[in-house]
Amino acid sequence: MKHDVAEMPLDDDIAPGSAAPGSSPAPASLIPPLTETAVLLDVDGTLLDFAPTPREVWVPPDLAETMRGLHKRTGGALALVSGRSLNDIDLIFAPDLFPAIGGHGAEMRLQPDSDEAVAAHSPPLDKELKRRLAAIAKLSPGILLEDKGYSLALHYRLAPHAEKAIYEAVSLIRADLPDAPIEVLPGKSVCEIKMAGFTKASGVLELMTHEPFKGRRPFFIGDDVTDESVFEIMPDYHGLAFSVGRRAAGVDGYFGTPTDVREFLAQLLNR
The missing domain is CATH 3.40.50.1000 (HAD superfamily/HAD-like)
Known part of the structure; x- marks a missing residue:
């Protein structure tokens, strides 16, 4: 209880x-x-x-x-x-x-x-996928890119106005790669993408x-x-x-x- x-x-x-x-x-x-x-x-x-x-x-x-x-x-x-x-x-x-x-x-x-x-439990993110996701950081000054190997994090604590644009860009990539085994983890001023499983x-x-x-x-x-x-x-x-x-x-x-x-x-x- x-x-x-x-x-x-x-x-x-x-x-x-x-x-x-x-x-x-x-x-x-x-x-x-x-x-x-x-x-x-x-x-x-x-x-x-x-x-x-x-x-x-x-x-x-x-x-x-x-x-x-x-x-x-x-x-x-x-x-x-x-x-x-x-x-x-x-x-x-x-x-x-x-x-x-x-x-x-x-x-x-x-x-x-x-x-x-x-x-x-998982290999690192695919290099090409990581490259495409990393390019999202160019949407606005203040978006910080963090490569964790098994995941990629886009921090927007310094660019809160970019939150919607970041998630829209990630959604477009996922739509273009529907079979990619990835998950999107929304966090506190961060959008993180990792392998599923x-x-x-x-x-x-x-x-x-x-x-x-x-x-x-x-x-x-x-x-x-x-x-x-x-x-x-x-x-x-x-x-x-x-x-x-x-x-x-x-x-x-x-x-x-x-x-x-x-x-x-x-x-x-x-x-």
């Missing part, structure tokens, strides 16, 4: 923080002991605040310390679940390395000290078959449309799902901002 965390008593260890009106961090009492838990976390908009460009995101020192602590306390059962590539995730969190699902489930790394990506949920399903995640009760925190597939599978593991910035369908609770998420994780570590 799903609950609105605003209707539930807060554990004394978890304060409401700076959540948006009507929201509050999840009670610590909902979370099993960390030795029995798998911590799954989206990155952009969940752990980290959005920046004008994807390269400008910043990991606060306190968050890095919290992540290291949670990774140790869970026995390694902490993973980042992101649309970014594993390489990009590592650059952002450097010098720290964590288990991670990258490329919306296209690649996965179980051990932070392993250079080997396992469970790759894998999602963040498929990545998590694979992750949960491996130690140290296997047999644990997961909780996942995410903020975007691409995270909803993971929200949907949490009940299969008796897990918990929390959204950020909005009350997503089917979640157990929600946070107002990434700041609230970071505070909650720090307090959970010190519980």
Whole structure:
């Protein structure tokens, strides 16, 4: 049964923080002991605040310390679940390395000290298709192109007026290539195109078959449309799902901002 965390008593260890009106961090009492838990976390908009460009995101020192602590306390059962590539995730969190699902489930790394990506489910986007999609960035100054290998992202945070034109251009390409196995992922000021056949949920399903995640009760925190597939599978593991910035369908609770998420994780570590 799903609950609105605003209707539930807060554990004394978890304060409401700076959540948006009507929201509050999840009670610590909902979370099993960390030795029995798998911590799954989206990155952009969940752990980290959005920046004008994807390269400008910043990991606060306190968050890095919290992540290291949670990774140790869970026995390694902490993973980042992101649309970014594993390489990009590592650059952002450097010098720290964590288990991670990258490329919306296209690649996965179980051990932070392993250079080997396992469970790759898809080849990179076709080069010609990628070239045609990349040309959309020329529609307006301010559209930023991000090549993730398994996907291509068109960011329009600096050109919000171009949103409609971007999606229309993508639709025209899809109509011209009706058999191309691609999916369009609308996000927060971004239009992302990836190969079909894998999602963040498929990545998590694979992750949960491996130690140290296997047999644990997961909780996942995410903020975007691409995270909803993971929200949907949490009940299969008796897990918990929390959204950020909005009350997503089917979640157990929600946070107002990434700041609230970071505070909650720090307090959970010190519980």
